[in-house]
Amino acid sequence: MQDSKRSIVAWAFYDWANSAFATTVMAGFFPVFFTAYWAVGSSSQEGTFYLGLANSLGSLVVALLAPILGAIADWGTYKKRLLAFFALIGSVMTASLYILQMGAWPLAVLFYSIAVVGFSGANTFYDALLPFVASEKKVDFVSSLGFSLGYIGGGLLFLVNVLMYLNPSWFGFADGGEAIKACFVIVGIWWIVFTLPLLFFVKEEVTADNLPFKQAVKKGLSITRQTVRSFRQLKTLAIFLIAYWLYIDGVDTIIRMAVNYGTSLNFPSESLIVALLITQFVAFPSALAYSVFGRKVGIRKALEIAIGAYAVIAILGYFMTKPLHFYLLAVCIGLFQGGIQALSRSYYTRLIPKQRSAQFFGFFNMLGKFAAIIGPLLMGVVTLVTGNSRYGIFSLVLLFIGGYILLKRVDEEQGKKEVEAFLKETN
Numbered sequence: 001m002q003d004s005k006r007s008i009v010a011w012a013f014y015d016w017a018n019s020a021f022a023t024t025v026m027a028g029f030f031p032v033f034f035t036a037y038w039a040v041g042s043s044s045q046e047g048t049f050y051l052g053l054a055n056s057l058g059s060l061v062v063a064l065l066a067p068i069l070g071a072i073a074d075w076g077t078y079k080k081r082l083l084a085f086f087a088l089i090g091s092v093m094t095a096s097l098y099i100l101q102m103g104a105w106p107l108a109v110l111f112y113s114i115a116v117v118g119f120s121g122a123n124t125f126y127d128a129l130l131p132f133v134a135s136e137k138k139v140d141f142v143s144s145l146g147f148s149l150g151y152i153g154g155g156l157l158f159l160v161n162v163l164m165y166l167n168p169s170w171f172g173f174a175d176g177g178e179a180i181k182a183c184f185v186i187v188g189i190w191w192i193v194f195t196l197p198l199l200f201f202v203k204e205e206v207t208a209d210n211l212p213f214k215q216a217v218k219k220g221l222s223i224t225r226q227t228v229r230s231f232r233q234l235k236t237l238a239i240f241l242i243a244y245w246l247y248i249d250g251v252d253t254i255i256r257m258a259v260n261y262g263t264s265l266n267f268p269s270e271s272l273i274v275a276l277l278i279t280q281f282v283a284f285p286s287a288l289a290y291s292v293f294g295r296k297v298g299i300r301k302a303l304e305i306a307i308g309a310y311a312v313i314a315i316l317g318y319f320m321t322k323p324l325h326f327y328l329l330a331v332c333i334g335l336f337q338g339g340i341q342a343l344s345r346s347y348y349t350r351l352i353p354k355q356r357s358a359q360f361f362g363f364f365n366m367l368g369k370f371a372a373i374i375g376p377l378l379m380g381v382v383t384l385v386t387g388n389s390r391y392g393i394f395s396l397v398l399l400f401i402g403g404y405i406l407l408k409r410v411d412e413e414q415g416k417k418e419v420e421a422f423l424k425e426t427n
Contacts, residue, residue, distance in 0.1 A: 019154030090118020247403025287338025
């Protein structure tokens with residue numbers, strides 16, 4: 001049922017659940033631990049390349065699966081079950097990082113890549129439930145609520161994890177390395193526990209055209225092919241998706257590679273972790289505030305402003321010379337990170353047929369994951385070729401410029417007309 005308070009809170013709490021992986025693992029301790037422990041002996045440039053490879057492998061798998069899985073979910077009541085399946089994979093593989101020994105970077109890449117598959121795959125079905133949880137009137141707020149809960153939940157656990165790392169003796173650990181490995185297990189447990197409210201309290205809509213699983217698979221494959229062809233009619237949607245692909249590429253790369261970039265500049269790991277905490281707690285109120293800002297100036301205009309801000313952040317990142325600069329950029333990222341993610345997701349719901357939300361969110365997530373393939377590799381390759389990580393961060397500016405130019409061409413009213421015509425033709 002749309003706009004039910006219990007369903008909205010339960011849905012939003014999944015962001016609280018999976019953001020522990022995004023903060024403690026993806027943005028925080030995996031890059032630090034990967035460089036210092038699993039990839040020990042490698043140069044900083046090689047470490048950046050290996051980390052980019054790890055992020056790209058998992059994203060590639062999800063990018064290829066996302067549209068098919070989304071279409072399958074649309075033709076059966078499988079969104080919640082597939083979300084639970086991928087969340088379980090992600091949490092188990094995250095906890096399994098605990099068993100890997102020093103120097104085992106290939107296994108670390110494999111385990112982490114599978115965890116990214118779980119994280120990203122579950123998000124496909126989480127996003128696809130949004131139109132059924134919130135009406136168009138409330139969708140911007142609910143989308144932002146999810147991100148804000150994710151920032152505060154992920155931030156709180158990350159704060160505890162940071163204390164474990166900085167003061168291992170307080171928690172009974174011999175050193176910081178042992179504490180970090182324990183954090184991976186804690187994240188896995190946290191992820192599963194806080195997924196339960198969504199599974200219990202969010203009602204998945206049952207429609208007359210639901211199919212058994214095997215038939216849904218066949219239908220899903222067929223629909224995926226049709227979806228690719230549908231972009232000839234849904235031109236506005238296609239333009240937005242390409243714009244999103246470009247600018248979210250830069251956003252995701254900054255999130256995933258920031259700690260590694262700071263490490264290459266010889267900033268202390270403690271300073272990098274503190275900067276991540278700053279981002280989390282600034283992003284919590286900012287995600288909700290940015291949704292209010294978006295309603296006042298227009299959602300597309302708010303997205304354009306956020307893209308411009310990220311381009312400036314990438315430029316300023318090139319000139320960083322001390323940890324204080326990293327802290328200041330962490331504040332800037334926190335101001336816009338939740339806004340650009342939440343409003344992109346809610347704006348997309350205005351451009352797609354609600355009846356095929358999982359199918360089209362499959363493509364939305366696919367492009368986001370293809371961006372997460374290209375971005376980290378772009379930064380890694382540029383760093384490796386030039387021998388200077390500053391050129392790697394600066395290269396992201398081109399992605400924001402391209403995304404901004406295309407987003408300016410999106411006409412929401414024209415998009416609605418195209419959706420109406422598309423539904424009439426396909427129903």
